[in-house]
Amino acid sequence: MGNGWHGKLLRVNLSEKICTIEALNMDWAAAYIGGRGLATKYLTEEIDPTTDALGTDNKLIFATGPLTGTYGAANGRYMVVTKSPLTGTVASSNSGGYFPCELKYSGFDMIIFEGKAEQPLYLKIHNQHAELADAAHLWGKTTDETEDQIRAEFHGDAKVACIGPAGENLVRFACIINDKHRAAGRSGVGAVMGSKNLKAIAVRGTGGVTTANPSGFREAARETLKMLRTHPVTSEGLPALGTAILVNIINQSGALPTNNSQFGTFDKAESISGERLVQTYLKRNKGCMGCVIACARVTKLTGSRFTGSGEGPEYETLWSLGATCGISDMAAIVKASYLCDEYGMDTITIGSTVACAMELYQRGLITEDEVGMPLNFGDADVMVKLVEMTGKGEGFGNKIGLGSYRLADSYGVPELSMTVKKQEFPAYDGRAIQGMGLEYATSNRGACHVRGYLVSPEILGLPEKLDPQAIEGKAAWAKAFQDVTALVDSAGVCLFTTFSIGVPQVTRLLNAATGSNHTDDQMMVAGDRIWNMERLFNLKAGITPAQDTLPKRILSEPLPDGPMKGIVSRLPEMLPEYYSVRGWGTDGIPTAVKLQQLGLV
C-alpha cells in the first residue's frame, strides 16, 4: 500500500486449521494508529470481554504498527493483544528484537489467532504463504530449543516467537519469547497461546515496508536519529549500563521495594546494580533491529555454581529476583533470569510472587513442608529452585504459577500481594513516587511501569524534574504519559526513544509514513482514544473502578526506611482529579460526552 501498511492481516483459525488473508481495516488503522491501539480495536469488536481468557473464544493478536520495520526511532516493535488470564483485563505486551520487522517484511501487518488447536501446532509464514504445522515434537521444549529446532526444519533465517513449558502449563504470567531473549512479557499472553495449543510462530519475510512520503520520512528520521545519538541517556547511559543503571538510582531515592515492599531501600543494592553487572557478567550491549540505542545486555555466567549465557537481566529483573526477595546474589539472579526466558515467564511477576511467598513463610502461613524447603528472604538458591519448579510445573511451583494475588488469597491474605488488578508492581514503590502509585492504580493492565512511566519526571528529571512527593498536577502528568505511551506502542516505536524524542517527532514520522497530516494534538487524542477503549473493555469485563486502588500496605503502612521514611501513598487525593482530567465521571466511568468526543460511540 506504500503507507507504512501492507493492508493485510492473517487470520488463523486454529480449530479449523485454516489461514485466510483479509484486508486490514484502514479506517480503524487511521483512528487507532496500529499495534496496541488497532489490535485492541479488533479484540473489542471480536470477543466478549467477559469470555474466559484461557477459553476457546479468546483471541490472540500479534500486531505491528505503521512504523514497525521502518527506521529513525528504534522502529522494531510489535504488540501481543488478548484478554489476560492474570488480570481479566485487556492485555497488550510489547516486544522488540528481530521478529517484529520480519513479520512486517512478510507482507502481513497483523495476525489474529482464534479457536483452539486439537493438537500442538505452530504457524509458518514465508512471505505471503502461511501454513500450520504439527508441533507435537516441540511441546515441552524450552524457548531456546524451540527456536533452534524450527530454524533447522523450516528456514535458517526465520525469526521465531514462541512459548516455553510455562505457557504450555498455563502459568498465569507466562510470556511469549521472540528471538530467544526478547519478551512480550506481562499479563500472561503466553498462557493464552498455550491454551490454544499454539507453540510458535516462525516468519521469514524478505519484502520491505514503504512510506507514503519517502523524502519527508528521511528528513524526519534524520532528526530523530540525531536526537537519539546526542541525548546523553540514549547515546551513553542506556548503551553502557542498560536499564540496570536504575538499581542504585532508585535505591538511593528510597523507592526500591524490598522484601515484598516491607522496605523502600535494599542495603545490598550495590551487589545487584548495573555497575556491578558491567564488572561481572556483561559481555557487550546489543540492539533490537535498527536500534541505535542498543540497551540490551549480552551476558555469560562464569563460575562454578551457575552456568549459561543469554541476555539480561534488565533492571526490573534485578529487582524482582533480587531486592524484593532480599537477594543480593547476582549470579543467582542472572541464572534465574535465563531460566525465565527459557521457560517463558515474566520475571517481574515471578519474582514478586516468590517474594510474596517469602512473606507468607515469614508470617508462618506457608510451611517448610508445603514448599519442600525453607523459604527465607535472601535465600538465592531457593529462589532459583522455585523459578525452575514453576517453569516445569512441579510441586509448590504450581502455586507460584498462579501469581501472587491468587497465592496470597489462598492463604486468606490477598493484601500481602503487591498487585493492582492482580498484576504485580514493577520495581518502584508507589509511596516513594506518588505519581507512580497513581499510575499503577489506574493502568489498564494492572500495575505496570510501561503504561505511564512517571519515574522519568519524578526521579530522572526527564523531560523536567517533578518532586516525587508532590501530588499537585500528577493526575494530568499521569494522563499525558499514559496517552503518549499508547501512541508510541501503537506506532511500533520503542518506548525508550521517548527519553530523548517526543510527540512531535513521533507524529512527524507517522505522518510521513502514512501520508497523513495529523497535528501533535490529534495524536494525543488518538492516545486518549486508545486508553478509553481499553478502559471500556475492562469495564465490560467486570473490572470495576473500585479496583483502581493499591494494596493496603502502600496506602496505610508508612515506608519504614530511607529518604522517604514515614510516607504512604496519597492515592485517595489524586484519584478524583485523575478521573476529572480524563473527562470521566466521579464514578470513574467515561462520560457519554467524552466517548462522543473520541468517536467511541
Place this chain on the structure above:
Amino acid sequence: MIRLQFYGLLRLMLSGKESLELPWHEGDTVGLLLEKFQAVEKIPVTGKLIDEHGTLHAGTIILLNRRNILHLKKLDTQVNDGDVLALFPPGAGG
C-alpha cells in the same frame, strides 16, 4: 569531609572507583565541590554531569544525603561537613 559517590558512566570512567572523600570548608556548595572533584581527577569527569556553562545536563541526578539538589538550591546548595553527595550522570531505563 564530604563523601562523593560515583555511579553509572562516572564510575566506569573512573575505572570502578566507587567514592572519594574531599575536605570540607565553610561555604562549600555542590557546585564548588564538583570543581574540587574535577581538580583532583586527571580526566574530564564533571562534563558528564554539567555542560560547559555549568548547567546540569537533562537527566543528571545529584543527591545530597539522598535528596535531589534540584529540589534544594541546585548547584548552589550548601554542603555541611559529613554530607554524602551521590553523582549520577544521565541514565534511564524501565
